Amino acid sequence: MSFVPADAGYAQRVRESFARQGAMRTLGATLEAVSPGHVVVVLRHKPELSQQHDFMHAGMLTAALDSACGYAAFSLMPADASVLSVEFKVNLLAPAQGPWLRCDARVLKAGRTISVVEARALQHESGGPEKLVATMTATMMTVQGRPDVRG
Amino acid sequence: MSFVPADAGYAQRVRESFARQGAMRTLGATLEAVSPGHVVVVLRHKPELSQQHDFMHAGMLTAALDSACGYAAFSLMPADASVLSVEFKVNLLAPAQGPWLRCDARVLKAGRTISVVEARALQHESGGPEKLVATMTATMMTVQGRPDVRG
Amino acid sequence: MSFVPADAGYAQRVRESFARQGAMRTLGATLEAVSPGHVVVVLRHKPELSQQHDFMHAGMLTAALDSACGYAAFSLMPADASVLSVEFKVNLLAPAQGPWLRCDARVLKAGRTISVVEARALQHESGGPEKLVATMTATMMTVQGRPDVRG
Amino acid sequence: MSFVPADAGYAQRVRESFARQGAMRTLGATLEAVSPGHVVVVLRHKPELSQQHDFMHAGMLTAALDSACGYAAFSLMPADASVLSVEFKVNLLAPAQGPWLRCDARVLKAGRTISVVEARALQHESGGPEKLVATMTATMMTVQGRPDVRG
Numbered sequence: 001m002s003f004v005p006a007d008a009g010y011a012q013r014v015r016e017s018f019a020r021q022g023a024m025r026t027l028g029a030t031l032e033a034v035s036p037g038h039v040v041v042v043l044r045h046k047p048e049l050s051q052q053h054d055f056m057h058a059g060m061l062t063a064a065l066d067s068a069c070g071y072a073a074f075s076l077m078p079a080d081a082s083v084l085s086v087e088f089k090v091n092l093l094a095p096a097q098g099p100w101l102r103c104d105a106r107v108l109k110a111g112r113t114i115s116v117v118e119a120r121a122l123q124h125e126s127g128g129p130e131k132l133v134a135t136m137t138a139t140m141m142t143v144q145g146r147p148d149v150r151g
Numbered sequence: 152m153s154f155v156p157a158d159a160g161y162a163q164r165v166r167e168s169f170a171r172q173g174a175m176r177t178l179g180a181t182l183e184a185v186s187p188g189h190v191v192v193v194l195r196h197k198p199e200l201s202q203q204h205d206f207m208h209a210g211m212l213t214a215a216l217d218s219a220c221g222y223a224a225f226s227l228m229p230a231d232a233s234v235l236s237v238e239f240k241v242n243l244l245a246p247a248q249g250p251w252l253r254c255d256a257r258v259l260k261a262g263r264t265i266s267v268v269e270a271r272a273l274q275h276e277s278g279g280p281e282k283l284v285a286t287m288t289a290t291m292m293t294v295q296g297r298p299d300v301r302g
Numbered sequence: 303m304s305f306v307p308a309d310a311g312y313a314q315r316v317r318e319s320f321a322r323q324g325a326m327r328t329l330g331a332t333l334e335a336v337s338p339g340h341v342v343v344v345l346r347h348k349p350e351l352s353q354q355h356d357f358m359h360a361g362m363l364t365a366a367l368d369s370a371c372g373y374a375a376f377s378l379m380p381a382d383a384s385v386l387s388v389e390f391k392v393n394l395l396a397p398a399q400g401p402w403l404r405c406d407a408r409v410l411k412a413g414r415t416i417s418v419v420e421a422r423a424l425q426h427e428s429g430g431p432e433k434l435v436a437t438m439t440a441t442m443m444t445v446q447g448r449p450d451v452r453g
Numbered sequence: 454m455s456f457v458p459a460d461a462g463y464a465q466r467v468r469e470s471f472a473r474q475g476a477m478r479t480l481g482a483t484l485e486a487v488s489p490g491h492v493v494v495v496l497r498h499k500p501e502l503s504q505q506h507d508f509m510h511a512g513m514l515t516a517a518l519d520s521a522c523g524y525a526a527f528s529l530m531p532a533d534a535s536v537l538s539v540e541f542k543v544n545l546l547a548p549a550q551g552p553w554l555r556c557d558a559r560v561l562k563a564g565r566t567i568s569v570v571e572a573r574a575l576q577h578e579s580g581g582p583e584k585l586v587a588t589m590t591a592t593m594m595t596v597q598g599r600p601d602v603r604g
Contacts, residue, residue: 017203018203020201020203021201021202021203021208022198022199022200022201022202022208023199023200023201023202023208023210023211025199026177026199026200026211047173048173048174048176048177049173049174049177050171050172050173050174051172051173051174051218052168052169052171052172052299053233053299057172057173057174057214057217057218058214058217058236058239059174059210059211059213059214059215059216059217059218060174060177060210060214062210062213062214062217063208063209063210063211063213063214064210065210066208066209066210066213067202067208067210082204084243085209085243086242086243086388086416086441087240087241087242087243087389087418087441088209088240088241089238089239089240089241089391089542089590090238090239090240091237091238091561091569091590091592092235092236092237092238093561093562093569094562108544108546108585108588109546109547109585113415113443114388114443116389116544116546116588118588132561132562135561135569135571135590137542137544137588137590139388139389139441139544141415141416148203148204237539237567237592238540238569238592240391240439240542242410242418242439242441244410244411244418245411259393259395259434259437260395260396260434264566264594265539265594267393267395267437267540269437283410283411286410286418286420286439288391288393288437288439290393290539290540290592292566292567319505320505322503322505323503323504323505323510324500324501324502324503324504324510325501325502325503325504325510325512325513327501328479328501328502328513349475350475350476350478350479351475351476351479352474352475352476353474353475353476353520354470354471354473354474354601355535355601359474359475359476359516359519359520360516360519360538360541361476361512361513361515361516361517361518361519361520362476362479362512362516364512364515364516364519365510365511365512365513365515365516366512367512368510368511368512368515369504369510369512384506386545387511387545388544388545389542389543389544389545390511390542390543391540391541391542391543392540392541392542393539393540394537394538394539394540450505450506
């Protein structure tokens with residue numbers, strides 16, 4: 001699906017907002033790609049993100065998926081709007097071992113108020129093929145007239 | 152609902168497993184209560200957990216809710232089993248500002264293979280009433296014959 | 303939780319709208335109770351609703367749960383609004399055999415645009431205790447200025 | 454993704470099981486395609502499936518999506534297994550008006566016990582392009598040693 005952004009400065013707005021998320025710094029997550037309705041967030045597994053068997057905690061992976069989905073929706077919103085997560089659902093298909101996880105989010109529907117976004121978390125093992133470890137479907141809300149940066 | 156644990160040492164098993172989760176240390180989350188089919192996880196908001204508007208990132212809160220749900224299910228499992236998150240769904244009802252968040256998880260159904268757990272995240276503001284900020288419904292799986300601690 | 307309806311005629315609006323749903327007639331579902339933020343829908347199992355093992359099809363039960371959730375949210379909306387299902391998530395805890403299923407829906411949050419509703423499907427066997435067979439968490443949307451009855 | 458079925462007679466098993474669902478007869482839904490890990494169910498809108506504004510009731514559409522997902526998973530199961538819906542989540546992207554709805558389900562992961570399936574409901578208007586009206590993510594369970602047909 002191809003989208004036309006409402007605001008030509010969308011990529012800059014996404015990057016600045018992502019940079020303000022303390023949670024993404026804690027995860028060590030970075031924005032790999034931003035285009036209209038599409039965002040990729042990448043993170044590396046580390047002990048600070050682990051569950052009891054040393055895999056990545058499903059909730060930590062969810063945080064990266066949620067940011068990817070939120071910013072995919074935000075990339076299509078007007079310049080004076082901000083984004084809010086209404087709900088999301090995650091299926092865990094395989095333990096996330098790393099070393100790298102790639103969260104790829106695409107907008108399915110960009111409504112005036114409600115957007116629906118799907119994301120996949122793909123694991124990249126060195127020298128191996130990528131592996132689908134989790135999916136997210138998220139509902140995001142456009143908060144009109146309330147810019148993301150609040151002075 | 153009232154449950155009889157399959158293993159009398161359930162609380163110890165839950166506490167030891169929780170203590171091995173690097174993610175819970177990163178969140179600063181602690182176990183406040185463990186009883187059969189019921190677990191409470193508490194965490195305090197801090198800048199390392201924030202989204203772009205300084206609220207707690209929905210994913211970070213989800214990590215605490217997922218651990219609460221997983222250990223509520225795990226508390227009813229046999230001593231030689233481990234727990235796996237199959238999927239979860241989170242609704243965000245209000246921004247989580249803190250200072251304290253209390254994730255209260257209760258098992259709805261404890262099946263041989265599949266358990267269903269519901270959790271609520273309640274915000275405690277100093278001097279104010281508690282406020283419901285998020286709900287989770289989670290599906291957990293019992294992995295038989297594979298103890299949580301692996302030597 | 304206790305809610306004050308925005309429109310004193312809420313019960314009449316709910317009953318009239320429910321009566322226009324061809325799907326509820328097909329299910330043989332009826333409204334058992336309507337109060338502010340709370341709706342109960344009851345249906346009886348029959349062969350027309352079955353899956354391959356003669357239990358009630360999860361989707362047919364979902365239809366009753368969705369109507370219960372939608373009208374629980376609608377009961378709190380202004381007189382000139384209509385309700386739209388944004389998304390829902392259902393967990394199936396036990397096969398629904400009937401003879402009676404009771405879908406009990408309660409609003410958790412009634413926002414200006416978004417409402418969150420939880421429902422439980424309880425099975426009533428003759429002479430036996432009720433049994434929880436399914437849960438729903440639903441996100442409903444208030445469509446402002448667009449009354450439910452359209453002339 | 455490409456799957457090898459565990460049982461060469463999978464298509465026959467799917468068709469026979471689908472034919473026993475009273476709910477699919479009530480919907481007027483038919484199986485359009487069955488291949489390993491992929492099932493398409495088609496239905497036509499009619500007044501018996503409507504909600505209050507004459508669109509197809511989200512629950513009725515969910516019933517078709519659930520059958521599509523269940524049989525997509527079932528197509529990969531051993532001959533002596535049956536399938537059970539554990540949970541599903543549906544997002545409604547646009548009102549389903551018909552005349553035709555096409556529910557296309559594909560297995561994402563076929564585990565020994567748990568399968569994850571995604572489906573899309575596409576609306577076909579006469580002379581117009583297809584339109585995405587709903588998505589489902591479903592968790593299905595393999596019930597081993599319990600054939601679908603029970604004598």
